[in-house]
Structures are given as structure tokens and as C-alpha cells.
Amino acid sequence: MEFNFLITALAALIPMILGFIWYNPKVFGTAWMNACGFTQEDLKGGNMALIFILSYVFSLFLAFILNTLVIHQFGFFSSIMNEPGLTEAGTETYQYAQDYMAKYGNNFRTFGHGALHGTMIGLMVVLPVMGTNALFERKGFKYMAVNIGYWIVCLALMGGVICQFA
Numbered sequence: 001m002e003f004n005f006l007i008t009a010l011a012a013l014i015p016m017i018l019g020f021i022w023y024n025p026k027v028f029g030t031a032w033m034n035a036c037g038f039t040q041e042d043l044k045g046g047n048m049a050l051i052f053i054l055s056y057v058f059s060l061f062l063a064f065i066l067n068t069l070v071i072h073q074f075g076f077f078s079s080i081m082n083e084p085g086l087t088e089a090g091t092e093t094y095q096y097a098q099d100y101m102a103k104y105g106n107n108f109r110t111f112g113h114g115a116l117h118g119t120m121i122g123l124m125v126v127l128p129v130m131g132t133n134a135l136f137e138r139k140g141f142k143y144m145a146v147n148i149g150y151w152i153v154c155l156a157l158m159g160g161v162i163c164q165f166a
Helices: 005-011 016-023 025-036 050-068 075-079 092-104 111-136 139-166
Strands: none
Touching: 005 050, 005 139, 016 025, 016 050, 016 139, 025 139, 050 075, 050 111, 050 139, 075 092, 111 139
């Protein structure tokens, strides 16, 4: 199974695009600023180029790991990756992998299935991590709902795109 870097790189744009919408003052931006205790003045300045570059790099990390979590066929290959002959045409292992992919290679490869897994990752990973931080930072429910909701939607969209097109 080959890794599709282009789709992964495109899926990594989703948090940035959704962030422009989600954190817009007409959507959840004002609620987020109030929950954080920010004003418009607080958000001015900073090295925005560096912030956007690093945000994209971090999103790329997410997109890379999502490939292995939303595409079940990666699990098959990770379990046989050290088998001799896996990449050599004509060997028994190579033929076994080819037969497997011919029969099961497209199973569960839909946007909806990837979005389901992305949502589950958001609920089972992002919620506990960010929720715990927010509790100790004494942030309220609105802060958690805006930020965690954003990441759940991001991961659902990223998972859907990766699963459907990668």
C-alpha cells in the first residue's frame, strides 16, 4: 500500500481553512475571545507567518498519523512489514499481499467512514487531553466547547478526505 503524500498535504490544510471560518467573530471567534479573556488588541502583533507555518506543520503531523488510523489496510501491512519477500514480485508474501489488496483494498474507504474515525479520535484523544488542560487552567465550558468542537470537526473532515482519496 502506497502512502499518498498529496492528499495528506491537502488534508493538512483543513485545520487552517476551517480555523478561518470557525474562529471568525461572526461564528465562534467572539465567544472564543471572551472565553480566553482576549481582546482584539491582544491578538494583534505576533509573527503570523511563523504561526501559520508551524500550524501547517502540526496539521501535517496529524494528517500523517490519520492515514494509519482511518485506512484499515495500513494495519494489514504494518503486521506483515518484516516478512521476507514482501516487496519482491513473485514471492509468496508479495502474492499474498497483492491478493489481499485485490479482495479487501477498497473496504471501508469512504468519506463517511474516515469522518467517523476522525470524530472518534477527536472524542477519545482531543477531548480528554484538551479537556484536562482546560480544567486545570480553570477555563469554562464555552472555552472547551469552542476549541474541542473545532478539533473534532477538523479531524472528522481530515479523516474523511484521507480515507476517501488517499
